[in-house]
Structure formats: structure tokens, C-alpha cells
Amino acid sequence: MNVLTNAVLTTGPGTASRTSPISVDGHTMAPDRLLRYLQIKVHHLIQDHDWDSVHVVGGYDRQAVISAHEKNGKLFNSERPTAQVNGRDLVIKAFPGADYVHHYALIIATYLFMTGKAADTVTYDLPDPAVSREAVKQLDLDLDGDLVIVGWGLAHLAPPDGTWTYGHGYAWQRTQVHGRRVVYLGFLHSIWGDVAGRVVTRLAELGARDVVYVGKVGALNPDIEPNTRLATGNTSLVGGRLVTWPDFFGDFATAQPGVHTGIHVTSPSILLENRDWLTEHAGHAFVDPEIGPMGAAAHRAGIGFGYLHVISNNLARHYPADLSNERHRDVVQRRTVLIGQIRDIIADRLAARPI
Template identity: 40%
Template sequence: MGTSLHRYLEIKMHQAIRSRRYDKITVVGEYTRTSPSEIFHGEKTDKSFNWQCPTALIVGNELQIQCFPGYDHVEHYAELIATYLDLQQREGNEALTIPSNVNFIPCSCSDTQRALHSTNLKELPSDVDTVVLGLFHRLSRLTGDVEWRGGDGCFGWVVRRFNNRVVAFIGCRPSFWGDIAGEVVHYLASFLSVREVIYFGKIGSVKKSIRPNNYLATGGRSYVQGQLVEWENSLESSTLLLALDCVIVGNHVTLGSVLHETKDWLSTLPVYADFVDPEVGMMAQAAIRSRIKFSYLHIFSDNVAEKYVEDLSNERERSVLVGISHLYDVVQDILHHYLSTNSLKANGHRS
């Protein structure tokens, strides 16, 4: 992230972290939005989903940062905080010198599954065949003017029919970072008998000359901790038919935190790696284990290999949002074509 790292960290830091130093900061897997926990003042409440940030609980001279449970999620936030405080110390901010320790309590997949079961996701209609996850609020042409369901819970959804399939477009208010995304796929398949998950999000290039917010990424391979995961990419034919000029079909690398995307890490990548994010490989693994279909279609929002003005630190600026709008139209064209012209194979039928 280079010179943009400081700004990226600033927009992630809860006001309790910036207010004073603590003897200890611990990041835990606990989803809560009620007092005495304190909500982050920097939450982007002008959008419907993916805006809830970790909360903070002060106990004496210790600070607890509370994240939706997931190993990658809590580790990522602990690293964000430690890096931020380290930079503050280097810049001579005596009020925020690094505390005695910043750590995290690891979460298990069972912790994540229990948290998911406590949400309103279990209220999703039982006849849904395909779920589209991710940037739900950018797909208005597909979701139509149907009122979203789910109330004020973690998840909200719109259900529509395309050809022979019932499709739920699901948005999540908190972030489902890293392995949480895989557990969401597992939950949808195991408890709600969903037969297919499509993920629409953002991704980073590990190859030069890929300008952020100008291209889409898709594929059927991801490297998770060095191990290759392969699956059938159902969206590929529709993508190449409708958007050949702005789509890159390539090989994905799954990495738990953007802070791990360093120059040293980049130098170890094999030449066949094309792009990186924390979720795709985890979701693909879960889909394979659950014997359901999985595909993804992402917008390049960052380039790890080459510095551009547009990156993760300014993706909410108006100029970026206006410039990227045409890609949302392309994504909707692709998804509409796929959902309307393809049927789920017989091996995906409900039991």
C-alpha cells in the first residue's frame, strides 16, 4: 500500500484507540452493538451494507475491540491497530505510544457458525436456489424496486426469480472478512440448502499495468496457504461473451489481511498469480466441501505491484465512485445473462 498506508489505517481506527494509551489492547470475536460497547464514529452509515465496524469496550486501563467472530477478521484488526500505533510512535505522538501489547484471541469456525446462527440469516426463505453476496447495493437493476427483507439484523436480502431459479441478493452490515465468508457459504449450504453462491466484491492485482477501477476479475483457481483449490467458474462464458475487453480471467491468491501484501510477499509469488483478496479461496473451499456451485466477479480496486492514485485508502471518494459506475453496469449485464439463460445442473437439486 506504500504511502497510502497511513491514511488507510486512520480511517479504520476506533476513536477509543486514538483517545489515549492503554496497558493492553485485545481484539476479540464478539458481535455487539449495544452499550457499554462503543460504536465507531467513522462508520459509513450512508450505505445500506458493509458499514458496521468493530466496537470498543473499555475496562479499566484495558481496551477490547469487538469484531464479528472470524480468525482472519480478529487477526487483521489486531495487526491494523499494532501497525497504526507503531507509526504513531515513529512520528513522535507521545499520547499514543505503543501499549504493552496488542493481541487477539483466535476464533474457531465453530465460533463463527454460532455467531451466524444468532443472526437473521436463518430467516432467509427456504426455496432460494442461488445467493448473490457482496456489493448488494450496487445491483439495483437486478434487485428492482422490491423492498429488502431482514429488518435491522446483520443481513438484508431481496429475493427475485430468474428463469427457473429463485435468487436471493444478500447484503451484510458487518464485514464478512476472510474465513467468515467461507463459513457464510457453509451455513447457506448446510442449513438453508442453497445450491449456488456468487460473490461480487473487490480485489487487488498482483500484476503491473492493471489500473484500479478499470477491470473485472474472475476465475476458477485460488491458492490457499500454498495449496491449489479449483472449481468450475459458471460465470466465465457470460463474462467473456459480454465483457471481454474489461475482464481478466486469472489465478487468485487468498491472503488473510491486506497488511500481509508486502513487497517481500509479492517477491515470493509464482508468476501465474494474478490477483489477491481474503475471501475467494475460503468461499471456494466451503462450496466444494458442501458440494454446491461457486463463482466470483470482482472489481479491481487496488494494485499491489504498482502504485496508482486510486487504492484502498480513497475508494469512497466521489471521483472514484463516478469512474467505477460503468463497471457496476457491466456486472449487472453479466449476472442477468447468466441467471436468465443458465439452469442449475441436476446434481445441484435439493434432496
């Protein structure tokens, strides 16, 4: 397979940038796995038709054409970017975050290249920060010192008999755990990268005292098998700078069996995590797009933040499980066990020292 240089131009809002596909042969995912990852992300109108241009913008528009590849059956994070047809041109509308728009443009361009289609038709336009802030301000909860648990796996973390109350692109329910008010908050759309940081800022404005993020990270240590361990920590490398936050878990989570800790790396897109990137960050522990922005936002707001994640894939060694086959039964079963461990650690943390 030919190697193309990633020539994405990162510019300001309102300026369209052309997106080139990544260098496929240099990526940490094997080409067949990478293609499968892209196929489950790319809107069906792109997979089924050819377009003169594909332009990715920030906009949460559920009235546009919904992708046939949305993750039906999931309680949260089920929605994909939507599409608007303008003759021979296609506009893709992703939730308005700079990292997400950039990431999705890379996904489309790389998919088109890998399937033998013209990839030079893909452009993107970063959303204005004011638009991103306004989109996140649709989140409106009555909080008063609550612990907010946000992210993935909430169907297994929240009380099974609880009722979800729906807002604009999100749902929540409240309970008490060892005397502490706890709110479980899930989003129907992705809160990728910088959007996740804005969510923490918004939760602090609404009165949250602590935020815990439950999700998935990639391991940079080749010895960690996916879906067998949990990750936590209080430091992330964000844009070349280390960011540390007041850790909700303190030393509690790291003392539990099967929980790894270390310095996290914030990456705006899985597509950018090639072998050169891995060499540069090999001394770190984990990678994902959200933890760093969330921790930085919590630090600025003066609230506690903690993450407790399933290690879902390994960038340094190829294992049978990776980001291309997350829906396989064995993967789901293993993650269900780990989610149960996350639930117990959070509860035990509150029982040991209510905050």
C-alpha cells in the same frame, strides 16, 4: 521510518497473542497511503486516547461503543468492530472470525506504531471455531435451489423497488431473473476471510444451489489500472494449496470485454501483503481474503460458486486510486459503471443458460 518485524503469533483459541506492527517500509502500499487506510479503520477510542492494553477478541456486540469511523450511508458492510472500556484497558470486539480478529489486531498495532504510540500493548485472542460457526448460524433464510448473490454493491444489483428484509446483522431480498429465483444477501458487518467460507457453508445448508460473490480484489499485474476492469476465475491459492470449484459462470464471464481471469491468491490480511509477498506471488492474478474460503466451502458442499469483482487496487504498481481513497467521487463513479456491468453479466448468464 523504522522497520519492525511482524511477530504475530498465530495460536489457538483462548490463548492471547501479542501483535507487533508490520514492516511499514516493506509494504506494497506507500506509507502515507497505508496510514490513511488504517485511520479509516481504527476505532476512534484508540485514535483519541492512550490505553494500557488493547485486546482484540471475536464477538458481535452492537451494545458496546460503536466506532465514529463507521461507514455511514452505506447499505451494507458499514459496521466496524466495537469497543468495551475496562478502566485503562480496551477490548475490541470484531465479528468472530480468525482472519478478521488477526487482521484487525495488525491494523491497530501498525496504526499505533505509525503514529508514534506504544504498539506493544496490542494482543488478540482467536475465537473458538464453534463460536464462529454459531455466529454465522444466525443467518436464517428459506432457500430452495436459489442463486444467492452476496457481497458488495448490492444496492446497484438488486431491484431498486425491492424491499430489504432484515435479520441479525444481515438483510436480503428475493426476485426472479430470467425465470431463476435469485436472493440478494448483504451483511451489515464484515464477512472477512474464513467467515465468508462459513457463510457459503451455511447457505448450502439452507438450500442454495449456487452462490455468486461480488466484491473487490487487488491486482498483481502492474498493467491493470484500478477501477477499470473486472476479475473472475475458478481457482485460488489457499494456504499454499490450489483450490478449484464448480464455476457458476463457466466460460461466460471471461468472454466478456474488460473481464480478466487468472489464479487468485487468498491472503488473510492486507497488512501481510508486503513486497516479499508480492515477489512470491507475482505469477498470480488477484488477491483478497474471501474468494478462496468461499470456493473451498462450495466445493465441499457440492454447490456452484462464482466471483465477479471490481479490480480496486494494484499491489505491483502505485496508481492514484487505491484502498486509502475508495470514497473519492471519481472512484465511486467508475465503480458504479463496473457494478452495472456485473449486473448485466449475471443476468445474461442466466438468460443464456438458466441453471
